[in-house]
Amino acid sequence: MNPRTLRNVAKTVFTKQMFQQLRLAAISHAKAEPGICPACDYDGRFSPFGMPVRTGVMCPKCWSLERQRLLALAMKRGEIEIAGRDIIHFAGEYSVTHLILSKQPSSYKISEYEGDHGDVRLDIEHIDLPDNSLDLVIANHILEHIDDRTALAEIYRVLRPGGEIICMFPIIEGWSETYENSSITDPVGRDMHFGQWDHVRYYGSDVRDRIREAGFTLREITAGPEDFLRYRLSRGEKIFIGRK
Ligand SMILES: [Zn+2]
Structure with a gap:
């Protein structure tokens, strides 16, 4: 495979993976169960975090995991x-x-x-x-x-x-x-x-x-x-x- 083709393949894979992760993040946020943050008393839905994405794990107020x-x-x-x-x-x-x-x-x-x-x-x-x-x-x-x-x-x-x-x-x-x-x-x-x-x-x-x-x-x-x-x-x- 010549370098240009390799670059194009890498670019496509990277873009696809990024897109998939963003899509998963959006879906997982919509499905996340609400909870309470004992660090800041936030009460609500938690944000996705990590790569690969984990659902409902980050407090959106204090950023606790x-x-x-x-x-x-x-x-x-x-x-x-x-x-x-x-x-x-x-x-x-x-x-x-x-x-x-x-x-x-x-x-x-x-x-x-x-x-x-x-x-x-x-x-x-x-x-x-x-x-x-x-x-x-x-x-x-x-x-x-x-x-x-x-x-x-x-x-x-x-x-x-x-x-x-x-x-x-x-x-x-x-x-x-x-x-x-x-x-x-x-x-x-x-x-x-x-x-x-x-x-x-x-x-x-x-x-x-x-x-x-x-x-x-x-x-x-x-x-x-x-x-x-x-x-x-x-x-x-x-x-x-x-x-x-
Ligand atoms: Zn918090």
């Missing part, structure tokens, strides 16, 4: 302590910021490693903070990108006794062992093997051992079947909380 709404629900139900605590939120989830501040933490800072919109810039593998200086670290969907054992040890170091880490990540509960392969370094390979171009592993159920090995005691929060419908959550998703 399922995982931020599960976090917000746990906070609203008092399952996560906020008041009076010194908190660092890595890779801030802005849809829950308002809710966290309403619970009156002692301090709340968002750390962004890239860009200028965070309050601080901390390297989670080498946290530039003294030992025993925080009460809560929120690090959702970060561990699957990095040297997780180093980061967990660092978070343990900077937490005060009784302090907690909140972490969520993609997990295949049916796998007893975490899948990682350091020879897969290119974005296409990582996307195929680990589900996203910049992920370096897929956690199995043994992720709990990694969190405990850092010194934490572990608890897990999820929501019931009716919550998943009412708040448009992802069935089976969990919040892992390690306590120092």
Whole structure:
């Protein structure tokens, strides 16, 4: 096939796929069941999001996805302590910021490693903070990108006794062992093997051992079947909380 033909084929496929995705987004929005957003109290139909498109998953008011709404629900139900605590939120989830501040933490800072919109810039593998200086670290969907054992040890170091880490990540509960392969370094390979171009592993159920090995005691929060419908959550998703 000559380069021009190849270009034309690629163009047609790309346009067709884009059109199909937009069409699916419109259909799925029309069919989406209404729900309530625990992060911002929006009540109505949720928007489609993702590629491929997922139906009724994004709050159109605060842009929360399922995982931020599960976090917000746990906070609203008092399952996560906020008041009076010194908190660092890595890779801030802005849809829950308002809710966290309403619970009156002692301090709340968002750390962004890239860009200028965070309050601080901390390297989670080498946290530039003294030992025993925080009460809560929120690090959702970060561990699957990095040297997780180093980061967990660092978070343990900077937490005060009784302090907690909140972490969520993609997990295949049916796998007893975490899948990682350091020879897969290119974005296409990582996307195929680990589900996203910049992920370096897929956690199995043994992720709990990694969190405990850092010194934490572990608890897990999820929501019931009716919550998943009412708040448009992802069935089976969990919040892992390690306590120092
Ligand atoms: Zn919302």
